[in-house]
Amino acid sequence: MSNIVAIVGRPNVGKSTLYNRLTETRKAIVDDFSGVTRDRHYGVSEWVGRSFTVIDTGGYVANSVDVFEAAIREQVIIAIEEATVILFMVDVTTGITDLDDEIATLLRKGKKPVFVVVNKLDNTNLLADSMVFYSLGLGELYNISSMTGSGTGELLDEVVKHFDDEPTEENQLPKYAIVGRPNVGKSSIINSLIGKERNIVTPIAGTTRDSIHIHYNQYGHDFMLIDTAGLRKKTKVKENIEFYSVMRTIKALEEADVVILMIDAVEGIESQDINIFHLAEKNKKGVVIVVNKWDLIEKNNKTIKVFEEQIRDKIAPFTDVPIVFTSVTEKQRVLKVIETANLVYQNKIRKIPTSKLNEIMLPIIEAYPPPSIKGKYVKIKYITQIAGTSPMFAFFCNLPQYVKEPYYRFIENKIRENFNFNGAPVQVWFRQK
Numbered sequence: 312m313s314n315i316v317a318i319v320g321r322p323n324v325g326k327s328t329l330y331n332r333l334t335e336t337r338k339a340i341v342d343d344f345s346g347v348t349r350d351r352h353y354g355v356s357e358w359v360g361r362s363f364t365v366i367d368t369g370g371y372v373a374n375s376v377d378v379f380e381a382a383i384r385e386q387v388i389i390a391i392e393e394a395t396v397i398l399f400m401v402d403v404t405t406g407i408t409d410l411d412d413e414i415a416t417l418l419r420k421g422k423k424p425v426f427v428v429v430n431k432l433d434n435t436n437l438l439a440d441s442m443v444f445y446s447l448g449l450g451e452l453y454n455i456s457s458m459t460g461s462g463t464g465e466l467l468d469e470v471v472k473h474f475d476d477e478p479t480e481e482n483q484l485p486k487y488a489i490v491g492r493p494n495v496g497k498s499s500i501i502n503s504l505i506g507k508e509r510n511i512v513t514p515i516a517g518t519t520r521d522s523i524h525i526h527y528n529q530y531g532h533d534f535m536l537i538d539t540a541g542l543r544k545k546t547k548v549k550e551n552i553e554f555y556s557v558m559r560t561i562k563a564l565e566e567a568d569v570v571i572l573m574i575d576a577v578e579g580i581e582s583q584d585i586n587i588f589h590l591a592e593k594n595k596k597g598v599v600i601v602v603n604k605w606d607l608i609e610k611n612n613k614t615i616k617v618f619e620e621q622i623r624d625k626i627a628p629f630t631d632v633p634i635v636f637t638s639v640t641e642k643q644r645v646l647k648v649i650e651t652a653n654l655v656y657q658n659k660i661r662k663i664p665t666s667k668l669n670e671i672m673l674p675i676i677e678a679y680p681p682p683s684i685k686g687k688y689v690k691i692k693y694i695t696q697i698a699g700t701s702p703m704f705a706f707f708c709n710l711p712q713y714v715k716e717p718y719y720r721f722i723e724n725k726i727r728e729n730f731n732f733n734g735a736p737v738q739v740w741f742r743q744k
C-alpha cells in the first residue's frame with residue numbers, strides 16, 4: 312500500500328502553506344531532534360487515523376523563468392504517474408491563469424483522482440469568485456484557506472476515501488526496499504544478489520505500475536525486494552530528477568516492511584539520507600543502514616566504531632538500528648544485509664507475552680516512576696502489547712495526561728534494553744484505566 316498526496320499548481324497559490332499545515336506537528340518533532348534542514352518538501356501527515364505522505368511539488372523547481380513552466384508541467388505528469396491523489400491548487404484572488412489551464416488539461420488526460428482546491432478563501436465573501444474554477448472541467452471544487460485551515464477537513468475527508476490501505480499483493484512475504492542517493496550502489500547490490508541466479512528469481516509485476524518487485528527465494532530466504540534503482544526516468548528538466556527519485560523512494564518506502572538505507576562510505580551520511588531515515592521511522596518501518604564502498608576507506612581497528620558513532624549521532628534519538636558495512640564490488644557482507652533485514656523484520660513482528668512484559672517492566676517503573684506533577688502521582692497498573700504490524704505497547708494508568716515526553720523515551724529505551732527490537736519502530740502509549 313502506498314498513499315501519496317501530491318500538491319500541484321503554479322507558484323504562489325499557497326501550496327507550501329497547505330503542505331506545512333498538513334505536516335507541521337511531525338515536522339517540528341523531527342527537526343527538533345536532528346537539526347535536519349527545513350528544505351524538505353515531503354512529509355508524513357495523518358487524517359482520521361490514516362497516514363499518508365504529502366509532497367509539495369513546487370519546492371523542486373529552481374526560480375529561473377525559462378525552466379519554470381516546463382518544469383511544472385513535467386512535475387504534473389510525474390505526479391499523475393506516481394501519486395495516489397492529486398490536489399490541484401488554484402488561487403481565488405487571481406482567477407484562472409494560462410498556466411492553470413495548461414495544468415488542468417494535463418490532469419484531465421491523466422487517470423488519477425484530482426481535487427480542485429481553491430485556496431485563499433479566507434472569508435465567505437469570496438465564495439462567488441470561486442465558481443469560475445468549475446470551468447477547469449475537473450469537477451467539484453474544494454474551497455479552503457491554507458492560512459486559517461478552514462475547509463481542509465472537508466477536503467481530507469474526501470481524499471482519504473481514495474486510499475488503499477489493504478495490501479493488494481497476493482503473497483504476504485516480507486518486503487524490503489533498497490533506497491539511497493544515486494550512485495551509492497543500489498543496482499550493484501541487487502545485481503549481486505540476483506545476478507547469477509536470475510532463473511530462480513521471478514520479477515513480479517508490482518502493485519504499482521512500475522515499481523519493481525523481485526521475489527528472492529534462495530539460501531533459505533524468502534522475501535520481496537523492492538528496487539528503486541532499476542528504473543531511471545528520463546526527464547527534460549534537471550531539477551525533476553530529484554523530484555522523481557524522491558517520489559520513487561517514498562513509494563518504495565511506503566510499500567516496504569523494512570527499509571535498507573544505503574550510504575556511500577566516502578561521502579558519509581548526509582541530510583537527504585537523514586530525511587529518508589526519518590520518513591521510514593515516521594512510517595513505522597524497520598530500518599537497516601548499509602555503509603557501502605567500504606573497500607574505499609582506509610581502515611584500522613577503530614574505523615568501524617568511529618563510523619558507527621558518527622551515524623548514530625546524526626540519527627539520534629532513534630539509534631537502535633543495525634549498521635552493516637559492505638563492499639558490493641568485493642562481495643563483502645552482501646548476504647549479511649539480507650540476514651540483517653530478516654532479523655529486523657522478525658523484531659518488527661515480535662510479540663512479547665503480557666506476563667513477561669509486566670514481570671520485567673513493572674519493577675522498572677516502580678524504581679523509576681513518572682515524576683509527580685502538581686502533587687499528582689501516575690500509577691501504572693499493567694502493560695500489554697497492542698496487535699499491529701509494528702511493536703506498540705499500552706501502559707494502563709490513572710493519569711495518562713501527566714506522563715511527559717522524556718518518560719516516554721525512558722520507557723521506550725527500557726523496552727529496547729530488555730527485548731530485542733533492533734531496527735524496529737517501538738510505540739508507547741499511556742492509557743486511562
Ligand code: GDP
Nearest residue numbers: 322323324325326327328369430431456457458
Ligand atoms: P506556493 O508558491 O504555491 O507554495 O505558495 P505559498 O504557500 O508560498 O504562498 C504564497 C503566498 O500566498 C504567501 O504569501 C502565503 O502567505 C499566501 N497564502 C497562502 N495561503 C493563503 C490563504 O489561505 N489565504 C491568504 N490570504 N493567503 C495565503
Ligand code: GDP
Nearest residue numbers: 493494495496497498499540603604638639640
Ligand atoms: P545506484 O545509483 O545506487 O544504483 O549505484 P550503482 O549500483 O549504479 O553504483 C554506482 C557506482 O558505484 C558503480 O560504478 C559501481 O560499480 C560502484 N560501486 C558500487 N558498489 C561499490 C563498492 O562496494 N565499492 C566500490 N569501490 N564501488 C562500488
